[in-house]
Amino acid sequence: MRRFILHSVLFLATFFVVDKMFYFFLHHAPTLEYDTRLEQILEGKMNKEVLILGSSRGANNILAGQIESKTRHSTYNLSYPGSDVRFHYFVLKSVLKYNKKPKMVVLTIDNPHEFVNEKTLNFRFDRLYPLAKYNYITQELIRQKEKNVLSWFFCLARLNRSNFSLSKVAIPLDGKIDAWGSMPFYNRKASFIGKQNPIHQYNSALENTEKITAFKALQQLCFKNKIQIVYVFPPSYGAFDKQFYKRFLKMVPAHDVMVYDTLNTIYQKEASFHDESHLQQKAAQVFTNEISTFIQNKNYLK
Amino acid sequence: MLFNTLMYALFVPVVFVVYWYVLGKSSKAQNIFLLLCSYYFYSCWDVRFLGLLLFSTALDYVSALQMQNSKSEHIRKIWFWTSIGINISFLGIFKYYNFFAVSMQSALQVLGLDIDLYVLEIILPVGISFYTFHGLSYVIDVYKKRLVPEQDPIAYALFVSYFPLLVAGPIERATHLLPQLKKNRTFSYQQAVNGLYQIVWGLFKKIVIADQCALYANAIFNNAPQESGSTLFMGALFFAFQIYGDFSGYSDIALGTSKLFGIELLQNFSFPYFSRDIAEFWRRWHISLSSWFKDYVYIPLGGSAGSRFLKIRNVCIIFLLSGFWHGANWTFIVWGLLHALYFVPLLLAQKNRKHIEIVAFSNTWPSGKEVCQMGTTFLMTTLAWIFFRANSLSAAIDYISGIFSISLFTIPSVRPTNVLVLILFCITVEWFGRRNAFALENFNLQGNRVVRWFFVSFILILIFVFSSPVEQQFIYFQF
Numbered sequence: 001m002r003r004f005i006l007h008s009v010l011f012l013a014t015f016f017v018v019d020k021m022f023y024f025f026l027h028h029a030p031t032l033e034y035d036t037r038l039e040q041i042l043e044g045k046m047n048k049e050v051l052i053l054g055s056s057r058g059a060n061n062i063l064a065g066q067i068e069s070k071t072r073h074s075t076y077n078l079s080y081p082g083s084d085v086r087f088h089y090f091v092l093k094s095v096l097k098y099n100k101k102p103k104m105v106v107l108t109i110d111n112p113h114e115f116v117n118e119k120t121l122n123f124r125f126d127r128l129y130p131l132a133k134y135n136y137i138t139q140e141l142i143r144q145k146e147k148n149v150l151s152w153f154f155c156l157a158r159l160n161r162s163n164f165s166l167s168k169v170a171i172p173l174d175g176k177i178d179a180w181g182s183m184p185f186y187n188r189k190a191s192f193i194g195k196q197n198p199i200h201q202y203n204s205a206l207e208n209t210e211k212i213t214a215f216k217a218l219q220q221l222c223f224k225n226k227i228q229i230v231y232v233f234p235p236s237y238g239a240f241d242k243q244f245y246k247r248f249l250k251m252v253p254a255h256d257v258m259v260y261d262t263l264n265t266i267y268q269k270e271a272s273f274h275d276e277s278h279l280q281q282k283a284a285q286v287f288t289n290e291i292s293t294f295i296q297n298k299n300y301l302k
Numbered sequence: 303m304l305f306n307t308l309m310y311a312l313f314v315p316v317v318f319v320v321y322w323y324v325l326g327k328s329s330k331a332q333n334i335f336l337l338l339c340s341y342y343f344y345s346c347w348d349v350r351f352l353g354l355l356l357f358s359t360a361l362d363y364v365s366a367l368q369m370q371n372s373k374s375e376h377i378r379k380i381w382f383w384t385s386i387g388i389n390i391s392f393l394g395i396f397k398y399y400n401f402f403a404v405s406m407q408s409a410l411q412v413l414g415l416d417i418d419l420y421v422l423e424i425i426l427p428v429g430i431s432f433y434t435f436h437g438l439s440y441v442i443d444v445y446k447k448r449l450v451p452e453q454d455p456i457a458y459a460l461f462v463s464y465f466p467l468l469v470a471g472p473i474e475r476a477t478h479l480l481p482q483l484k485k486n487r488t489f490s491y492q493q494a495v496n497g498l499y500q501i502v503w504g505l506f507k508k509i510v511i512a513d514q515c516a517l518y519a520n521a522i523f524n525n526a527p528q529e530s531g532s533t534l535f536m537g538a539l540f541f542a543f544q545i546y547g548d549f550s551g552y553s554d555i556a557l558g559t560s561k562l563f564g565i566e567l568l569q570n571f572s573f574p575y576f577s578r579d580i581a582e583f584w585r586r587w588h589i590s591l592s593s594w595f596k597d598y599v600y601i602p603l604g605g606s607a608g609s610r611f612l613k614i615r616n617v618c619i620i621f622l623l624s625g626f627w628h629g630a631n632w633t634f635i636v637w638g639l640l641h642a643l644y645f646v647p648l649l650l651a652q653k654n655r656k657h658i659e660i661v662a663f664s665n666t667w668p669s670g671k672e673v674c675q676m677g678t679t680f681l682m683t684t685l686a687w688i689f690f691r692a693n694s695l696s697a698a699i700d701y702i703s704g705i706f707s708i709s710l711f712t713i714p715s716v717r718p719t720n721v722l723v724l725i726l727f728c729i730t731v732e733w734f735g736r737r738n739a740f741a742l743e744n745f746n747l748q749g750n751r752v753v754r755w756f757f758v759s760f761i762l763i764l765i766f767v768f769s770s771p772v773e774q775q776f777i778y779f780q781f
Contacts, residue, residue, distance in 0.1 A: 001322055001323075001489045001491075001494075003491055004489070004491050004494050004495065007495075008498070011755055011758070014755060014759070015759050015762060018759050150308060154766065156763060156766035156767065157766055157769075159766075159767070161767055161768070164767070
């Protein structure tokens, strides 16, 4: 039996060494990504005064560069298409861990999907997988049960199948990120037929408790670090859900909420939109201007 | 505690070390320890059903002893039928009651009677079909005086509850397992190494083959009405490999684990997809269940002796029962009957025992004829699997009619190259290992250690790469 134990241990030791060769893929994976924003956060290179958080509505509709030039405060857009409030909280937590704290966070609200389960809004694990070489990321993946504790010992357990590629990730047609982290649209989506979303009755019973908890944790984090939050409702070619808006106002100070100018005719024109929820670049400039004015009028950055 | 989890990977080495190092000198102490570990293992699933397992074990143990001690044939019969009746009642209540209630209700509705029969809201205790069959075979063997009842309650309880086979088999026989539990076990290097090989190969089949095929099979079966004939055909193929990888993978892990403790379990799979006809397929697929039905149902019914009608009747009964054992659903029954339909012509032509030895035993490659035979058998079983996988009979029929449409000759919309390559790799390894009990048995054991370790490392790398963060259940746990 001693021989069996000895051979088993020797094999495990050999496999442990072989496994370490896969560090190459772990190390190489981040260099293949076109979206390096999360890695910049982990490297401590995200020292900005204003940060924009949100889903695609934040990424596409808010032009961080424009806010920066108007307010004269460094601004960066950390909105991720398809992400939900749990991911926004994770991004902010990571920023605070590795970077100087911002003065302000502009949080884009997905009306009416912010707190309910919506298949297009999730925790973007795919943004974390290429960064598995960072212990902080692996810890988060283990915490969220996307990986198990073997990830602490084996590179193979950290790697995702997508990390075995050696070619650069292609930039999607509408995924180009500008120097301030924003992703403005310059065209109309082929499938956008201009129909308005039907009005649903907002049902708070369907809210996801994890999302509510993450939202409150995000607020708490900002409060503790004395970071001003501005809650932004971006324009939508679909209907504005007033029920959700009312519900939302119960959770935040009303004076920190900024709703787009619903009377502005530009938001009523189909040509201003890429699709139902996303503006084209020119309309995004108008909307961003509204945000800048709101921030300036409230003197948040003084 | 699933076999494909980290928890199990920690559980087995701990049990192994205590079993051999601390308790190695006393088989009784080893048995007590294995029994406690088995109950712990079962409790990890659902502690509420441990009582049922204990009751079933105690009932069969006492019944067997009473049958042995009783001088009156009448009393023996009472004990025998009590044990059989209670065991089957448990199975009936937990597994089949709702099926019969719903079927009865539907039948009565056809006759114009609208009766609302009570439907139970209970979950199926894990492994009930398996440990009930262990107990049944034991009681039947004792009643038929083929077996002397076991006096040692620990050994008997371990026979029923031994953790590698507790939740999904193989269905053991007292005549095979009990003698091993009674004797002193000595550690064998070769047996333990083979055990590890078998576990690794089982994990490969489960994680790399079954779970990957499941992704595509589920997607295609769930979206069947929208898919082309060729895609539906691919879906059926993926399911054929999913169920093979899943169940034979499970069996390999169970047998491999048991080898680590010096206990050999019954072989459950013997490369069934290399079968040249359906009769051979059933000698190689879920062997422990097939042989159970053969010994305890088919032969008592008369087997293949008697008139042509009796032969056909017996075959139909055995396949019908086999289908019904898998689950209380008409789809399983039709799956069983379809296999009976495949089998009967072979039986009537007396060709059901034509292929006993593994294909191309003395050759490296099969002949053209053998390839055709294997291909035909595989396609027949794949067609039958559609009933096994579908949620209802109508869904299965729609699926099959979808395959046999003009779109069968189009390019399938789902054709994942990596999964197809992995399946091909699995088939290749199994082909070259087909003369053994499992594909990697004694793999290069006397040869170069570097080659051996390189190969096993490669398999482990694939397991790591394809493992899912979400626990993937084994299909046969639901039975």
